[in-house]
Amino acid sequence: MSKIVKQLIMDDLRQRLDGVKDALLVNIAGLNTDQAYRLRKDLRSKGVKLLMVKNSVARRATEGTPLAAAFESAEGSLALCWGAEDIVALAKIVTKVAEDKAMAPFAPKGGVLDGSPLTAAQVVDVSKWPSRGEVLSMLVGQILGPGSRLAGQLNGPGGTLVSQLKEKAKESEGEAAPA
Numbered sequence: 324m325s326k327i328v329k330q331l332i333m334d335d336l337r338q339r340l341d342g343v344k345d346a347l348l349v350n351i352a353g354l355n356t357d358q359a360y361r362l363r364k365d366l367r368s369k370g371v372k373l374l375m376v377k378n379s380v381a382r383r384a385t386e387g388t389p390l391a392a393a394f395e396s397a398e399g400s401l402a403l404c405w406g407a408e409d410i411v412a413l414a415k416i417v418t419k420v421a422e423d424k425a426m427a428p429f430a431p432k433g434g435v436l437d438g439s440p441l442t443a444a445q446v447v448d449v450s451k452w453p454s455r456g457e458v459l460s461m462l463v464g465q466i467l468g469p470g471s472r473l474a475g476q477l478n479g480p481g482g483t484l485v486s487q488l489k490e491k492a493k494e495s496e497g498e499a500a501p502a
Contacts, residue, residue, distance in 0.1 A: 329380060336376060336384040340403075344389045345410035345436050347417055347446055351375065352400040353428030362426060369416055371406040393435035401432055410436050414450035 340346075351373075354362065366373050376384075378401065382394040393403075407413040414431075421430050431446040441449065453461070 346405040347434035392440040418450040
């Protein structure tokens with residue numbers, strides 16, 4: 324491959340990965356064409372992009388970006404996955420596909436999270452973290468919890484007082500009516 328062609332490929336790769344901070348490396352070597360088609364279709368439907376790229380070209384194209392850490396120790400035939408809602412959702416998608424026996428050679432090999440390299444085991448660990456939506460719902464629950472407890476504590480004695488006043492009103496109506 325000539326230097327001009329390599330430069331064009333690196334420029335295209337830089338453009339595609341512009342703004343990407345988190346990504347995963349996966350092994351797709353050994354997939355037959357039917358498996359590869361199903362994999363790409365499944366990932367595309369979930370908003371995940373998959374790109375097979377030569378490690379040396381990817382290493383040069385990602386120099387100076389947060390993705391550079393992913394390719395520092397990358398060896399063999401690997402593909403780059405990025406997209407989804409966040410890195411946790413991406414890791415969940417990738418590990419779920421890797422668990423599928425029909426996609427046997429497919430497996431996570433590493434990645435990068437906030438500029439730090441990830442191993443294959445760490446990718447599996449990240450997939451077990453709560454997703455962005457789950458974290459937001461826990462946060463909202465923690466924010467609203469004290470307020471709802473306070474409202475309950477304020478309404479509790481007030482409700483008891485109102486109930487007692489109604490009982491007294493019924494008693495006084497009952498005494499006043501026969502007389």
